[in-house]
Amino acid sequence: MAATMNFFRAQDDARSRTTKLVVLLVVAVLTLVGGLYAVAVVGMGKATRGGALEWWQPGLFFGTAGVALLVIVGGSLLRISALSAGGASVALGLGGRPIRGRGASPGEQRLLNVVEEMAIASGLPVPACYVLEDPGINAFAAGNDPKDAVIGVTRGALDLLTRDELQGVVAHEFSHIGNGDMRMNLRLIGAVAGLLALTQLGYLLIRIAPRGRDSSKVGVPMMVAGAVVIVFGLGGVFFSRVIQAAISRQREYLADASAVQFTRNPLGLSGALKKVARGTTAPRAARIPRDRFETEDEEGGAGLDLGFAKSEAQHMFFSSTPGFWDSLFSTHPPLEERIRRIDPANAGQVVLAAPPVAAEPAAEAGVSRLSGGSVSAPVAAAAPARMPTNLEIQEAVQFHGRFPEELRAAVAEPIGAMGFVFACVLASDPVTRESQLASIVTLAGGEVAMEARRLQPTLRSLPAGFRVPALDLALPALRVLSPTQRAAFRDALARFGTATDDGLVGLLVQGAVRRYLEMPPVAVAGPALTVNQHYGLVLAAVVYASSESEQGHQEAYDKAMAALEVDLDPLLPAAAIDLAQVDASLAALLKLTVPARRNFVRACGVAVLSDGRAEPREVEILRAVADSLGISFATGLKA
Numbered sequence: 001m002a003a004t005m006n007f008f009r010a011q012d013d014a015r016s017r018t019t020k021l022v023v024l025l026v027v028a029v030l031t032l033v034g035g036l037y038a039v040a041v042v043g044m045g046k047a048t049r050g051g052a053l054e055w056w057q058p059g060l061f062f063g064t065a066g067v068a069l070l071v072i073v074g075g076s077l078l079r080i081s082a083l084s085a086g087g088a089s090v091a092l093g094l095g096g097r098p099i100r101g102r103g104a105s106p107g108e109q110r111l112l113n114v115v116e117e118m119a120i121a122s123g124l125p126v127p128a129c130y131v132l133e134d135p136g137i138n139a140f141a142a143g144n145d146p147k148d149a150v151i152g153v154t155r156g157a158l159d160l161l162t163r164d165e166l167q168g169v170v171a172h173e174f175s176h177i178g179n180g181d182m183r184m185n186l187r188l189i190g191a192v193a194g195l196l197a198l199t200q201l202g203y204l205l206i207r208i209a210p211r212g213r214d215s216s217k218v219g220v221p222m223m224v225a226g227a228v229v230i231v232f233g234l235g236g237v238f239f240s241r242v243i244q245a246a247i248s249r250q251r252e253y254l255a256d257a258s259a260v261q262f263t264r265n266p267l268g269l270s271g272a273l274k275k276v277a278r279g280t281t282a283p284r285a286a287r288i289p290r291d292r293f294e295t296e297d298e299e300g301g302a303g304l305d306l307g308f309a310k311s312e313a314q315h316m317f318f319s320s321t322p323g324f325w326d327s328l329f330s331t332h333p334p335l336e337e338r339i340r341r342i343d344p345a346n347a348g349q350v351v352l353a354a355p356p357v358a359a360e361p362a363a364e365a366g367v368s369r370l371s372g373g374s375v376s377a378p379v380a381a382a383a384p385a386r387m388p389t390n391l392e393i394q395e396a397v398q399f400h401g402r403f404p405e406e407l408r409a410a411v412a413e414p415i416g417a418m419g420f421v422f423a424c425v426l427a428s429d430p431v432t433r434e435s436q437l438a439s440i441v442t443l444a445g446g447e448v449a450m451e452a453r454r455l456q457p458t459l460r461s462l463p464a465g466f467r468v469p470a471l472d473l474a475l476p477a478l479r480v481l482s483p484t485q486r487a488a489f490r491d492a493l494a495r496f497g498t499a500t501d502d503g504l505v506g507l508l509v510q511g512a513v514r515r516y517l518e519m520p521p522v523a524v525a526g527p528a529l530t531v532n533q534h535y536g537l538v539l540a541a542v543v544y545a546s547s548e549s550e551q552g553h554q555e556a557y558d559k560a561m562a563a564l565e566v567d568l569d570p571l572l573p574a575a576a577i578d579l580a581q582v583d584a585s586l587a588a589l590l591k592l593t594v595p596a597r598r599n600f601v602r603a604c605g606v607a608v609l610s611d612g613r614a615e616p617r618e619v620e621i622l623r624a625v626a627d628s629l630g631i632s633f634a635t636g637l638k639a
Helices: 007-048 058-083 087-093 106-122 155-160 163-178 181-208 219-263 266-277 311-316 335-342 390-396 405-410 414-425 430-439 443-461 467-478 483-496 504-516 531-543 550-564 579-589 594-608 616-628
Strands: 128-132 139-142 150-154
Touching: 007 058, 007 181, 007 219, 058 181, 087 128, 087 139, 087 150, 106 128, 106 155, 106 163, 106 219, 106 467, 128 155, 139 163, 139 181, 139 311, 150 155, 150 163, 155 163, 163 181, 163 219, 163 266, 181 219, 219 266, 219 335, 266 335, 390 594, 405 414, 405 443, 414 443, 414 467, 414 483, 414 504, 430 443, 443 483, 467 504, 467 616, 483 504, 504 579, 504 616, 531 550, 531 579, 531 594, 531 616, 550 594, 594 616
Parallel strands: 128 150
Antiparallel strands: 139 150
């Protein structure tokens, strides 16, 4: 095992270096602005004070540094706004074609299966899938957040990669989604665009400078100022590009480490990287155009609609095209180094001369986790005498079951997905159930009620712990609902309230749907609670999900409080927990910082593992709480 990857240490190292590089980028921008002000002070001193320098001049400061910052920030915001149209828009702009379950080729169906499996492993919603008709081996993830994320894969990756290798590539892209790399990439591109806007300001000053007999009084100073601004702007762009590439390389290392964590199979990802190294071409959308004003592709067709679908898209892909400036501006680390970190024992087995071979036909088999049957059992964890580690908590929440094919097929369509949501919260009492179904009989002409009735027996037959992972598969189908359909679905779901047979699980299912579809939370009357009171209420609901004794519930609560390192109110009696207030508390905790939310989710994990085992129902609730707070277990519990 000495030669295997320590992916948690690799994740921590990559995050630490990324933070330092982001700080360095901010320092570089501030230094640039300060340098402009210093040059302005020196110039004014020589022009008006005979060489005497007065370093604090408020008017000059705001006229130079203030304007420069305004231009940089304004240019950044405009660029970020242009890039924030959503993952589907990005994929279409890069030439992607959406993959649907019906009519998909065997390779495309295998991709859909692998994506669904990785969604369950990472605890993230299933993203939409796109294929790029390109012979190279590559992939990308795009979107503003996990709710509108997409994954694109090239035709070469579908044809040449085995199932394990494709799984490693998809897991790598899921890491970018879970670690927030898509949003970070937008901000980095915006920073470079802001500095480019500063150089454009310099060009503008030179162009509008008066020329003629009296130009020495106004025109020459304006042209000199423009030249200085251009020099500083281009210098800023150069260093920001270098820092941007360095940050992107660290995020690639982080994505590789997380992919190994998701799949527990470093050979899959390293095998894909070796096939890339053995000779392939990057997607046309990822190549730097021959001329920066080029608007048509190599075949003479129309160019891509999005400006970033050329050089700025390189950082989005699984691998990039090497070039002369690779050591400075490459957005990806060298393939050999990535392979060495993932699979140290076999890092030297990359033969660049050998072409990649096609995937074996056996790789087209379906995904076992998503096929028929069902398995679910308590997961062994840390001894109850000590605090569980982050790794033990993350291992405990892994889904180990198999979905029935009937359920998997149903949640892939909007009507089936809506029916699944209602089936999760339908009452077992026949009278109450019929009343609930009557309240949704108008949805889609009664088809949703029929699906809910049909799916409820299947859900009731499954062991505890299946509903929340299945919900991750159902949510993408709900995104295609029209605004009118979404409003009708929201109103019908609100009428169910929180009085479900399964209490907290039913509540969390409804809450997850509302957050994913950006529906407003249910208003709760009563006094405002403090953050610690919100902590205590949600923790109480979590600990009562187990089948432990009263003493066990108290011990779990106490251990969670110790993990939080805060003093909470005494554990509420089970009968005193208002589920509607729990939902409101989760909405309030969602406003906390990411480190605070991670820390609370870890405390919930400590409570679940307080007795050294994780019951399926506890795991289901823990995953749902983490999802409610926007925390993915698979990308780590550390800040």
